[in-house]
Amino acid sequence: MKKITRRKFVKNSVIAVAAAPAFAQLSTNANTRLVTGASATLPAAATATPSKSIAPDPPVAPLHWLEQPTEPVRGVTWGVPWPKGSVKADSGFQLLAGDTESPIQTWPLAYWPDGSLKWTAHALAHGNAPQGNWSVRPVKRAKSNSSLLITETGTHLHINTGKLQCEIARDGHVLFETLSTQNQTTAAQGRLVLLVQQQDADDEQTRFSVSRFEGKISKLTVEQNGPVRAVVKVEGHHAHAGRQLLPFTVRLYFYAGSESIRLVHTIIYDADEQKDFIRGIGVRFDVPLGQQELHNRHIRFAGENDGVFAEAVRGLTGLRRDPGKAFTEAQVAGKATPGNGQLSDNVSKRLQYIPAFGSYTLFQPTPDAFEIQKQTKPGHSWLQSAYGKRSAGTGYLGSPGGGMAFGIRNFWQSHPAQLDIRHADHDTGEVTLWLWAPRAEPMDLRFYHDGMGQDTYAEQLEGLEITYEDYEPGFGRPYGVARTSEMQLWALPATPSNAELAGIAQQIQSPPVLVPTPAWLASSGVFGGAFSLPDRSVPAKADIEKQLDFYFDYYKNQVEVRHWYGFWNYGDFMHAYDTDRHVWKYDVGGFAWDNSELSTDIWLWYYLLRSGRADAFRMAEAMTRHTGEVDVHHIGPFAPLGSRHNVMHWGCSAKQLRISTATNRRFFYYLTADERTGDLMREQIDAVKTLQTIVPVRKVNKSAPKNTENTDLATVSFGTDWGAIAGAWLTEWERTQDKAARDKLLSSMRTIAAQPHGFFTGSSLMNLQTGAFQREPTGKISVSHLSAVFGLAEVCYELTSLVDDKAFKQAWIDYCRLYNATPEAQKAELGESLKKLNLQQGHSRLTAFAAKVTGDKQLATRAWQEFHRGQGGKREAADQTIAINAPDVLNPLQEAPRVSTNGAAQWSLAAMQCLAFAGDAIGQ
Structure with missing residues (x-):
């Protein structure tokens, strides 16, 4: 970091890796490639306006920390949007904190159709985060003479951050061979472990056996190698006795100057849930302890509120014979004794x-309790050593000569979790970070009922009428669902103090997040311009802002009060509330887990974009991790579709694009450049093909084809189906300038507009090779209240501003105008009225959008009338809670009985988008 004058500000440039030699080393595989930043010439049909020259005055993007770091940052990556045409594809970038410049690594995340940069990613190395005005601006790119973090040989990857050195073998079955700091090896042989229990019953007479699978690596990819940030992707399976289970992807992140590695660990479930009960999922490594005296070997576990459990393998305190203060004080402090x-x-x-x-174990079986036990040797009793509520999930094994700190992020939130230290009295200790704790009950993913005789569609529809559950035999399996977890490993030259370990735990649990300010995000034109800054200048707007805050705060509180935690649950909300039992309907069919119903994810992200609240980011991040992984089948017959709301996240037979949609993931990806989220969005590019065999309307539409498997066609609705696939194609096009995705997107848009009634035609057959829809021959009108409330609206907002297709834009405006129009107006334009529709309040935002793009003030006024009328939504504000106490409930709670997740999400989206598109008309 260095001080610079304002005069030098524009002249200086930073390390820019977008097209630097570092990127020449990246894989060009379609699943891993990163675009170099070269501008592409696109056909005129793909551009909203002719390509323009870059603005002569470069924009400056102001940034802010969601939470001001109190410790040096161990590396951070973030995304920045840029207004269309303002930044050339070959620009360099400069990061300033006040007048202090820091070197950054930069690469493109997305392009506007004219080839200018839309989103860029930036990585900051280890260092302090001084308070002050942070900003990024484009500058002339300079050549980089900085060394890269990874040096590759024929057999190994050698990573050197300056503080940490890591050796990774190209062939073999370990994540890393060694981690070192200051020429001292602190960890070795990082590997994956899976425990699987086979059992024949679940009563008191259960017989079972446990098998240990070990991770076997099949592919190693250097995804990024720069002077600030490097990413290594490891793929494989867990294997035992010729059997493979739970394919995994582990990414290892390295930052210049940092002593830590971040691991993003994903498993996909492919076991037989009737026989295979997962007993443990973990990452294991060795810690060399050498000849250190046993009383100089230190064990540390972080509890809560900065509390630390601190002991030595052989304690010198509390003995009958006092060794003296020099020994006891040094041991307690983690220093070398005399x-x-x-x-x-x-x-x-x-x-x-x-x-x-x-041996030591920290076990967190629930979100509210953990215990620490220790043991001298196998075959002897474990001693209860400590108890607590919510552990920070961080530990340490080592000595004054060095060791390893380690931790699992969202440790108690993702219970059951466990940290194990073994063989600390040997020359080599062993640490295992258990994402699923072996001390817990084994993972049971079997469906929760036997079908209750619902063998036919007719019977299943009857079941839907009573419990709202869409059941179908064989569709409630977890096969193909995934789970992503995060961990960190810290190579330390000495045992950290308790305060230092508490600081490490804080960085693991709440890693620093740097984001553009809400004002910059709102002015950049991304995400359809569908949000504005909070405005409390007039009572009508202030009331809406108050209600928006209430909904968010209420759900934040419900996550805690209702304990929406757990390995498979954390990040999701419940769907509907039972006012009689004073509980969410966790056990009632389709009313339990929400699974993104009515765009819960998008609600949280838009709320974050305009508020800049750290707690909003954390909650939206957890939801994106969950809904993109657990609620979606990534392999198997249903892949890559998601599952509608159910008691089991994967339990519903409605496997749909509206749940797996890339649209729900784009926010997190563009704000953080998270590679795993990029994988999930790319996974959806060909998802529409699955509709050939998994027909969404197979139970209710007898005229729908059973499948179109042996053709190039699939029946695709213009609402939830096309909205999802359009989001995937749009994202791939803007991320990579991929012509195939662009052409399919443009072809589908053109042929929707050419339908007899545009979007009101409802659906048609799509050619999967070209994206074009066949013209629907009957001239029918088909419209659903669900069509526009799963991301279609947000995708179309963007497409109408990105693509110069007047017919498509008019078709979308017509849909926005007419959905909530009077029956007379609908009949005059469509030939018939749309009958009884639902969610009129949620659709008020479509009316507001039409008002914005047409300049029609009457439409703007109508949008607010629709919003406040509350039909199919919430008319009166639900901003009050009621205290419910024992013995009426198990635990005292505050209840808002009129709040539902569907209603909160749609009310909030309507409110935010009406403010953005028609805010000036409020109260008229």
Whole structure:
């Protein structure tokens, strides 16, 4: 970091890797490639306006920390949007904190149709985060002479961050061979472990056996190699006795100057849930302890509120014979004790009789309780050592000569979790970070009922009428669902103080997040311009802002009060509330887990974009991780579709694009450049093909084809189906300038507009090779209240501003105008009225959008009338809670009985988008 004058500001440039030699080393595989930033010439049909020259005055993007870091940042990556045409594809970038410049690594995330940069990613190395005005601006790119973090040989990857060195073998079955700092190896042989229990019953007479699978690596990819940030992707399966289970992807992230590695760990479930009960999922590594005295080997676990459990393998405190303060104080502080020669004889000659505890376990079985136990040797009793509520999930094993700190992010939130230290009394200790704790009950993913005789569609529809559950035999399996977890490993030259370990735990649990300010996000034109800054200048707007805050705060509180936590649950909300039992309908068919119903994800992200609240980011991040992984089948017959709301996240037979849609993931990806989220969005590019065999309307539409598997066609609705695939194609096009995705998108848009009634035609057959829809021959009108409430609206907002297709734009405006229009107006333009429709309040935002693009003030006024009328939504504000106490409930709680997740999401989206598109008309 260096001080610069304002005069030098424009002249200086930073390390820009977008097209630097570092990127020449990246894989060009379609699944891993990163675009170099070269501008592409696109056909005129793909541009909204003719390509323009870049603005002569470069824009400056202001940034802010969601939470101001109190410790040096160990590396951070973030995304920045740029207004269309303002930044050339070959620009360099400069990062400033006040007048202090920091080197950054930069690469493109997305392009506007004219080839200018739409989103860029930036990585900051280890260092302090001074308070002040942070900003990024484009500058002339300079050549970089900085060395890269990864050096590749024929057999190994050698990573050197300056503080940490890592050796990764190209062939083999370990994540890393060694981690070192200051020429001292602190960890070795990082590997994956999976415990699987086979059992024949689940009563008191259960017989079972446990098999240990080990991770076997099949592919190693250097995804990024720069002077600031490097990413290594490891793929494989867990294997045992010729059997493979739970394919995995682990990404290892390295930052210049940092002593830590971040691991993003994904498993996909492909076991037989009737026989295979997962007993443990973990990452294991060895910690060399050498000849260190047992009383100089330190164990640390972080509890809560900065509390730390601190002990040594062989304790010197509390003995009958006092070794002296020099020894006890050093041991408690984690410092090296004086030599044994300074011990009195009555202690030194009896050291061998002090028990040495070689094994330690921190076990978090629930979100509200953890325990720490220790053991001298296998075959002997475990001692209860400590208890607490919510552990920070961080530990340490080592000595004053160095060791490893380690932690699982969202440790208690993703219970059951466990940290194990073994063999701490040997020359080499062993640490395992258990994402699923072996001490917990084994994972049981079987469907929760036997079908209750619902063998036919007719019977299943009857079941839907009573519990709202869309059941179908064989569709409630978890096969193909995934789970992504995060961990960090810190190579330390010495045992950290308790305060230092608490600081490490804080960085693991709440890593620093740098984002553009809400004002910059709103002015950049991204995400359809569908949000504005909070405005409380007039009572009508202030009331809406108050209600928006209430909904968010209420759900944030419900996550805590209702304990929406757990390995498979964390990040999701419940769908509907039971006012009789005073609980969410966790056990009632389709009313339980929400699974993105009515765009819960998009609601949270738009709320974050305009508020800049750290807690909003954390909650939206957790939801994106969950809904993109657990609620979607990534392999198997349903892949890559998602599952509608159910008691089991994967339980509903409605496997749909509206759940797996890339539109729900784009926010997190563009704000963080998260590679795993990029995988999930790319996974959806060909998702529409699955509709050939998994027909969404197979139970209710007898005229729908059973499948079109042996053709190039699939029946695709213009609402939830096309909105999802359009989001995937749009994202791939803007991320990579991919012509195939662009052409399919443009072809589908053109042929929707050419339908007899545009979007009101409802659906048609799509050619999967070209994206074009066949013209629907009957001239029918078909419209659903769900069509526009799963991301279609947000995608169309963007497309109408990106693509110069007047017919498509008019077709979308017509849909926005007419959905909530009077029956007379609908009949006059469509030939018939749309009958009884639902969610009129949620659709008020479509009316507001039409008002914005047409300049029609009457439409703007009508949008607010629709919003406040509340039909198919919420008319009166639900901003009050009621206290419910024992014995009426198990635990005292605050209840808002009129709040539903569907209603909160749609009300909030309508409110935010009406403010953005027609805010000036409020109160008229």
